[in-house]
Amino acid sequence: MTIPDSLVTDPSLRECLELSSKLRILCQQLLSDLQAHGELSEAALIERARQQKLLYAYLTQLKVLHRAAFMSAREAKQTTTEARQEVDRLHLQLQNLYYEQRHLRGEITACKDFPHSYTSLPLISEEEFLQLHPEHAEDDPHALMIARLHNEKAVREDLERQRKELSAKKQTLILENKKRKDDLASLDEQLKKFIEVWKSPLSGGRKGLIWYQFSRRDLYKRPSRRNIEIQNDVVCSH
Template identity: 45%
Template sequence: MAADHLITDPTLLSVLSAAAETRTQCLQILALLSQRASQGDDVDDELQTAEKNLNARLAILRGINRRAVMGVRQTKQETAEARQEIDSLHLQLQNLYYEQRHLRGEIAGCEDFDHKYTKLPLIPVEEFLATHPEHAEADEHELTLARIADEHAARQTLEQQKQELVKRKEALVKETNAKKEELGKLDGELEKWIGGQQGVRKIFEARESKMAGA
């Protein structure tokens, strides 16, 4: 048959072969039964031999059937295990997909985040590298960190200078206030002295007036 050429599995080929041999044996028995009706007991021995052969063929077919049933059961079990494994892998894949989507969202959030360092008045890269050539081979991330650190150091220096100037200012204000207070005291003493001089002058003027009238 043309379909036989399409079957290549060894197990199926053995089944087809056993079935064909059993069919041939059945046809032989039918032929012997037809002969027995016309020839009598002469074909009994041959018929018994054919029946034994048929039973043997049927036993082979039953054995093949049992093996086929066991094979089907084993295949079903293997298929179920494989399906469970596929389901587990699919679930893991889904979890990885959700995790990937979450991480992409986190990355997008970080990229869109309004970082404060972008608002820092950092010196231009060329100027920074001119004063810090040791960072010439650094990548963009490391270079940005170095520029931020440089800006931080510069601000710390400015803050220190500011604090020193504030202290100097406070000292000058304190000194100025002390001098103002001292000048205020001198002004008071000077006013008293001037007031005393005016009193003495009035006394002398009064005497001179009396002497002139006498």
């Protein structure tokens, strides 16, 4: 069975095939001579010896070529194994990249769908913010959101400061009102004492008339007690 030359392209293998073909032809000639009966002449014996030497030379050369082809096949196999391992390594690396890509896409989707707290803040609209701060008109969405959050923080801090000031004023007014209520309560007590003293006799059998004078200007001040007139042996009654 002959192998087409188009299937073998390696020079060493082609040389091996050519040598094998020559060796086959030589063996066939020797077999034909051995099968022929009769005595051979001296020239025929010399020719047979030459053919045998040539046969041994072809065999030796074929062994060398066979060994070279075997070593070349081993090297090719080793190279193929290394290339396959490299391909497997690259394929595994590619699969890892695909896995990492899917993981990162999932994380990106989760981050986009995450209900951030700033999305629920009652911020002013973007159009109103840009009207108040036109210098942020060219900002990207991320920088624009940061600017809106900073603006909201500043506004809330200012409102908190105003709330504290108003709360302090409220406490001051509460204290003032409490003081005035206490003054009014004290005034009521003094009026009661005035009525009791005015109705009761003084010590030593004398009766006195005690007058209290109140001014509209000093309504919330403690009233001054003034002894207007003391008469002996005079009884005043209503």
